[in-house]
Amino acid sequence: MKVLKFGGTSVGSVSSIQTLLSILKDEVKNEEKPVVVLSAMGGVTNLLSAMAEDAANGKEFTAGLAELEKRHFDTVKALLDVQNQNPALTRLKIHFNQLEELLQGVLTLRELTPKTRDQVLAFGERCSTLMVSKVAAQHFGDVLFVDAADVIKTDSAFGNAKVNTELTERLVQGLYTENKGKTLIVTGFIASNDAGQTTTLGRGGSDYTAAIFGAALNAQEVQIWTDVNGMMTADPRMVKKAFSLTELTYTEAMELSYFGAKVIYPPTMIPAFLKKIPIVIKNTFEPEFEGTVIRHDCKASTLPIKGISSINNISILNLEGSGMVGKSGFSGRLFSLLAREQINVILITQSSSEHSITFAVQPQDTDRAKQVIEQEFELELAAKKLEHLVIEKNLAILAIVGENMKQTPGMSGKLFHALGRNGVNVRAIAQGSSEYNISVIISANDLSKALNAVHDAFFVQLTKTLHAFCLGTGNIGKTLFNQLNAHSEYLKDNNGIQVKIAGISNTRKMTFNSDGISLDTWQNDLQSSPYEADLQSFINRMKEMNLPNCVFIDNTASPVPIGFYEEIFKANISVITCNKIGNSGSYKQYRTFKDTARAHGVDFFYETNVGAGLPIINTLKNLMNSGDRVQRIEAILSGTISFIFNNFKGDANFHDVVKEAQDKGYTEPDPRDDLSGKDFMRKMLILARDAGYAMEEADVEIESVLPKASLEAKTVEDFYATLKTEDAHFAKLKDAAEKDGKVLRYIGKLEDGKVTITLQMVDENHPFYMLSGSDNIISFTTDRYRERPLVVKGPGAGAEVTAAGVFADLINVGAN
Numbered sequence: 096m097k098v099l100k101f102g103g104t105s106v107g108s109v110s111s112i113q114t115l116l117s118i119l120k121d122e123v124k125n126e127e128k129p130v131v132v133l134s135a136m137g138g139v140t141n142l143l144s145a146m147a148e149d150a151a152n153g154k155e156f157t158a159g160l161a162e163l164e165k166r167h168f169d170t171v172k173a174l175l176d177v178q179n180q181n182p183a184l185t186r187l188k189i190h191f192n193q194l195e196e197l198l199q200g201v202l203t204l205r206e207l208t209p210k211t212r213d214q215v216l217a218f219g220e221r222c223s224t225l226m227v228s229k230v231a232a233q234h235f236g237d238v239l240f241v242d243a244a245d246v247i248k249t250d251s252a253f254g255n256a257k258v259n260t261e262l263t264e265r266l267v268q269g270l271y272t273e274n275k276g277k278t279l280i281v282t283g284f285i286a287s288n289d290a291g292q293t294t295t296l297g298r299g300g301s302d303y304t305a306a307i308f309g310a311a312l313n314a315q316e317v318q319i320w321t322d323v324n325g326m327m328t329a330d331p332r333m334v335k336k337a338f339s340l341t342e343l344t345y346t347e348a349m350e351l352s353y354f355g356a357k358v359i360y361p362p363t364m365i366p367a368f369l370k371k372i373p374i375v376i377k378n379t380f381e382p383e384f385e386g387t388v389i390r391h392d393c394k395a396s397t398l399p400i401k402g403i404s405s406i407n408n409i410s411i412l413n414l415e416g417s418g419m420v421g422k423s424g425f426s427g428r429l430f431s432l433l434a435r436e437q438i439n440v441i442l443i444t445q446s447s448s449e450h451s452i453t454f455a456v457q458p459q460d461t462d463r464a465k466q467v468i469e470q471e472f473e474l475e476l477a478a479k480k481l482e483h484l485v486i487e488k489n490l491a492i493l494a495i496v497g498e499n500m501k502q503t504p505g506m507s508g509k510l511f512h513a514l515g516r517n518g519v520n521v522r523a524i525a526q527g528s529s530e531y532n533i534s535v536i537i538s539a540n541d542l543s544k545a546l547n548a549v550h551d552a553f554f555v556q557l558t559k560t561l562h563a564f565c566l567g568t569g570n571i572g573k574t575l576f577n578q579l580n581a582h583s584e585y586l587k588d589n590n591g592i593q594v595k596i597a598g599i600s601n602t603r604k605m606t607f608n609s610d611g612i613s614l615d616t617w618q619n620d621l622q623s624s625p626y627e628a629d630l631q632s633f634i635n636r637m638k639e640m641n642l643p644n645c646v647f648i649d650n651t652a653s654p655v656p657i658g659f660y661e662e663i664f665k666a667n668i669s670v671i672t673c674n675k676i677g678n679s680g681s682y683k684q685y686r687t688f689k690d691t692a693r694a695h696g697v698d699f700f701y702e703t704n705v706g707a708g709l710p711i712i713n714t715l716k717n718l719m720n721s722g723d724r725v726q727r728i729e730a731i732l733s734g735t736i737s738f739i740f741n742n743f744k745g746d747a748n749f750h751d752v753v754k755e756a757q758d759k760g761y762t763e764p765d766p767r768d769d770l771s772g773k774d775f776m777r778k779m780l781i782l783a784r785d786a787g788y789a790m791e792e793a794d795v796e797i798e799s800v801l802p803k804a805s806l807e808a809k810t811v812e813d814f815y816a817t818l819k820t821e822d823a824h825f826a827k828l829k830d831a832a833e834k835d836g837k838v839l840r841y842i843g844k845l846e847d848g849k850v851t852i853t854l855q856m857v858d859e860n861h862p863f864y865m866l867s868g869s870d871n872i873i874s875f876t877t878d879r880y881r882e883r884p885l886v887v888k889g890p891g892a893g894a895e896v897t898a899a900g901v902f903a904d905l906i907n908v909g910a911n
């Protein structure tokens with residue numbers, strides 16, 4: 096036989112009771128009839144409790160009573176045929192009259208004893224069960240209303256009575272045997288003492304009633320019908336990707352539900368646990384959901400952990416001092432004191448030096464805990480054997496839970512990596528030697544970020560979400576959004592990564608959305624955003640949003656964002672940049688970026704600083720990391736100049752070719768940066784630094800390709816105007832090269848710790864002779880690539896290839 100328990104929302108409305116009936120329809124056909132345990136209609140227990148309090152305070156309760164009556168009467172009228180309504184309404188009316196009398200007594204005496212309170216609360220279950228039993232009888236015939244007070248016997252601890260298991264089991268078994276063939280519909284939550292006075296079973300009482308019946312009758316299973324899809328991997332209000340578990344052990348369920356998962360209250364499971372009866376959590380509002388089974392033994396699970404639980408508001412108290420060292424009985428004294436004061440201790444950690452002890456309590460207990468501890472240890476405090484108690488508030492507990500942790504090394508490593516990378520500071524740690532649970536105390540502000548980051552880290556079968564904040568919506572920024580939009584499905588399926596753009600800013604506007612800005616409508620969203628662009632507020636907002644796996648992407652050509660990189664790293668946010676200004680500023684700044692990112696465990700990726708999407712920075716990094724040494728670098732790294740020299744042929748006009756390079760997206764926003772050699776200089780400087788040379792801009796010798804007038808042009812327009820008059824200069828250069836069967840090449844070289852960039856004429860024997868379009872080429876001569884250099888060649892400018900390089904950096908951040 097089975098026991099089915101329906102909670103408050105499952106009996107809370109006409110339609111949910113109809114669903115309940117359809118769930119029962121098949122069960123009542125079984126030879127062994129089910130036992131059905133019911134809670135009060137949703138909200139009724141709270142209403143009863145408030146009415147009782149009101150009465151005790153001399154306030155009227157009639158409005159509440161009328162509301163209660165109406166709710167039950169309306170439900171009966173909607174569910175019962177007319178001829179069946181009267182008996183049910185009469186019985187209910189008797190209950191409401193008794194309730195009124197009782198409350199009247201409370202009002203007269205201005206006193207609400209725990210005993211009376213239990214009596215008042217019991218009306219909730221009695222009325223709902225009476226009502227549903229009548230409706231069930233109309234549908235299924237053999238149904239018996241059972242007032243659990245007749246069979247569940249307890250002591251007289253009203254409000255939280257202790258069950259006399261032996262007697263109760265006997266009475267339950269007797270009742271079931273006597274009524275074989277009938278479906279029992281039983282009031283949850285209530286019981287009675289020896290004197291027959293109504294008692295209640297405390298928090299989660301109806302689940303407890305179900306477990307008691309299940310255990311007494313050796314049920315095949317106990318089903319708890321509620322309004323959510325079973326136990327989930329985390330609190331779904333905070334972790335959107337939380338999913339329902341199909342199976343978990345009693346221990347895991349205890350650990351998970353202890354910390355906040357409100358689906359069941361662990362102590363109520365004990366009777367079922369002792370008899371190894373499975374508990375199945377089902378959803379009345381989604382009956383086809385197969386449910387979460389809590390059982391003694393689970394099938395081997397592939398999940399490393401079963402879930403992450405949390406308590407979002409706790410305080411910790413830290414007691415330190417030499418007085419504790421080696422003193423047996425100290426912690427006994429401390430914790431007996433707290434127990435005596437009924438202060439619930441949620442978590443304890445003690446250093447092995449015994450010099451300090453830290454424990455967590457509910458915020459409302461904090462001040463009282465401090466007060467009683469200071470009283471108890473007054474002498475030790477006065478003698479300075481103990482320091483003053485340090486209290487920290489606004490903290491949260493996050494715990495990973497699962498029996499599999501026992502066999503799997505690296506679980507705590509994974510937890511702390513996810514926390515560390517997201518800049519979540521861990522204040523205290525506790526792991527039971529059972530290894531079912533590793534708990535950490537963190538700031539309450541970080542809880543949502545931490546839960547999501549840890550969930551992503553452990554449940555790798557789900558996609559990991561990166562939250563990107565993007566600066567710059569020009570050539571590169573725009574193209575990146577298009578690529579991300581087109582590629583998001585592939586990325587999810589093949590890399591397990593989802594990118595959400597949580598913030599965008601250009602020089603005019605900025606916009607934010609922690610759920611991800613739509614990549615179809617971002618332009619409109621940005622334009623209609625109420626926020627004027629302001630970089631400091633953009634960064635502040637990014638930090639305040641405190642999202643997990645956060646990345647800042649600089650797609651501007653501006654020096655302004657550079658000043659914020661350090662602050663961003665310090666907030667444990669990775670940076671990806673195609674903007675070369677940062678890495679080619681002072682060497683000190685370049686070092687600071689690297690060191691700060693490293694110290695904060697985040698990434699600083701800038702592949703596109705050199706050769707756009709070509710794998711140049713990463714190639715050099717791999718060479719250096721594996722212990723190679725760069726002897727020489729020779730390279731063409733200006734896509735723009737490459738394009739110009741490859742296309743300035745025949746009748747072509749120099750001015751038009753430069754314009755074409757700009758139109759094709761090869762140039763810097765200001766093409767003077769390309770033609771002056773500045774852009775090339777930046778790239779060579781970055782390469783030299785990555786190759787281990789602490790160089791400054793002044794150490795790079797540049798030969799310009801531009802005549803003086805162009806170099807000194809004040810604006811881009813002026814610059815183009817000068818180019819119109821410089822045809823002769825460039826034609827001369829070109830002719831000189833052509834005459835000798837050569838081509839013009841702008842070549843950078845790093846050798847013997849010196850960087851030069853020169854304009855050269857090379858013949859067909861030169862490896863850089865054969866280039867086309869915006870090609871870049873780089874050859875690394877190293878200790879290992881000494882005989883024949885390592886060469887990377889291909890298009891080194893353009894929006895598509897650059898955005899692709901930024902995209903690749905983003906994927907690499909996601910992989911860490």
Ligand SMILES: NC(=O)C1=CN([C@@H]2O[C@H](COP(=O)(O)OP(=O)(O)OC[C@H]3O[C@@H](n4cnc5c(N)ncnc54)[C@H](O)[C@@H]3O)[C@@H](O)[C@H]2O)C=CC1
Pocket residue numbers: 566567568569570571572600601602603628630650651652653655656673674675703704706707734760761762763764891892893894897
């Ligand atoms: N074009 C190419 O082939 C390559 C370009 N790059 C780099 O890409 C970067 C971007 O280039 P483009 O997209 O062509 O430039 P762009 O001029 O088209 O776009 C720049 C964007 O940055 C925004 N911006 C500038 N300052 C800002 C600030 N302080 N706050 C917020 N937004 C700001 C502008 O509003 C604009 O949306 C440059 O640093 C360039 O060196 C890197 C490799 C190759």
Ligand SMILES: N[C@@H](CC=O)C(=O)O
Pocket residue numbers: 703704705706707732733734735736761762763769774891892893
């Ligand atoms: N403007 C640059 C683009 C790549 O960094 C170039 O021309 O190479």
Ligand code: NA
Pocket residue numbers: 702703704705706707708709710711712900
């Ligand atoms: Na590159």
